[in-house]
Amino acid sequence: MSRESKSLLSVTGLSVHLGGRALVQEVDLRVEHGEILGLIGPNGAGKSTVVKAVAQVLPHQGEIRLDGQRIARLGARARARRLAYLSQDDQVQWPITVAELVALGRYPHRSGWGGAPGAGDLAAVDAAMQAADVWSLRRRRADQLSGGERARARLARVLAVQAPLVLADEPVAALDPRHQLEVMALLRGHCADGGGAIVVLHDLTLASRFCDRLLLLDRGEPVATGAVDAVLAPANLRAVYGIDAVTGVHAGQSYIVPWSLEEDAVRQPDESGSQNANANPSH
Numbered sequence: 001m002s003r004e005s006k007s008l009l010s011v012t013g014l015s016v017h018l019g020g021r022a023l024v025q026e027v028d029l030r031v032e033h034g035e036i037l038g039l040i041g042p043n044g045a046g047k048s049t050v051v052k053a054v055a056q057v058l059p060h061q062g063e064i065r066l067d068g069q070r071i072a073r074l075g076a077r078a079r080a081r082r083l084a085y086l087s088q089d090d091q092v093q094w095p096i097t098v099a100e101l102v103a104l105g106r107y108p109h110r111s112g113w114g115g116a117p118g119a120g121d122l123a124a125v126d127a128a129m130q131a132a133d134v135w136s137l138r139r140r141r142a143d144q145l146s147g148g149e150r151a152r153a154r155l156a157r158v159l160a161v162q163a164p165l166v167l168a169d170e171p172v173a174a175l176d177p178r179h180q181l182e183v184m185a186l187l188r189g190h191c192a193d194g195g196g197a198i199v200v201l202h203d204l205t206l207a208s209r210f211c212d213r214l215l216l217l218d219r220g221e222p223v224a225t226g227a228v229d230a231v232l233a234p235a236n237l238r239a240v241y242g243i244d245a246v247t248g249v250h251a252g253q254s255y256i257v258p259w260s261l262e263e264d265a266v267r268q269p270d271e272s273g274s275q276n277a278n279a280n281p282s283h
């Protein structure tokens, strides 16, 4: 069996052209069962475009396989059961309750795209609302929630699918620190159960804490991919973001905190002993 056929997701030579422009060019990536791949890069780098192409909502070139099967050959229902997509567009347009919004995640499992929900569907919806901490909001109108509440309700809809692969485009952008940690831990839990995820993140601290591997994009092209420490190397942060970062180790795990613009990055270790990336080139 080839390496690709074992991966939960493998993407080869992904390119997206829209409006006469190449938005993404020649991106390769894979997600193994049990793994979070963090997709990072500056604004406009092409992160959402990659995720949308994998979710099959944008035309693209290249090969995308789920557990070795070409995704283009899967029917819409089979695909929707195996891949759940949390888009960056965070609006809820309809005056439905949170419970009804989350139940939309079960449609791929119901007969005839709209048959009555079974006990398994109801249990999945309840579990997803509990996990995303929106149980107490379940009777509230989804279009009247705060940004953070809405983000968790939309995440619950994605969790309710119980798809092996989750594609989450900036799932923590609107969340307070506690809910950010909870959402990342939820995604880790999904992977611990054998699933996998691509998570688009701007927060490099969360990326270093929760992702197994990273893919760094810039201007539509891959700059670095692989182990977190290697991708977040000082040279990459400077080249792509024009920043330097403080790094350290806590509880046996390395972390990173974006610290300064490249121009004023030359600093001495501070009194606490932390060093910036420039002073600690080995990262």
Ligand SMILES: Nc1ncnc2c1ncn2[C@@H]1O[C@H](COP(=O)(O)OP(=O)(O)OP(=O)(O)O)[C@@H](O)[C@H]1O
Pocket: 018, 019, 023, 041, 042, 043, 044, 045, 046, 047, 048, 049, 050
């Ligand atoms: N429908 C479209 N038609 C033309 N260009 C588009 C379209 N959607 C996005 N783009 C362009 O493609 C590039 C990549 O956009 P994309 O949304 O993938 O970036 P991103 O890395 O997710 O950015 P951000 O961090 O700001 O969300 C940008 O230059 C954007 O303006």
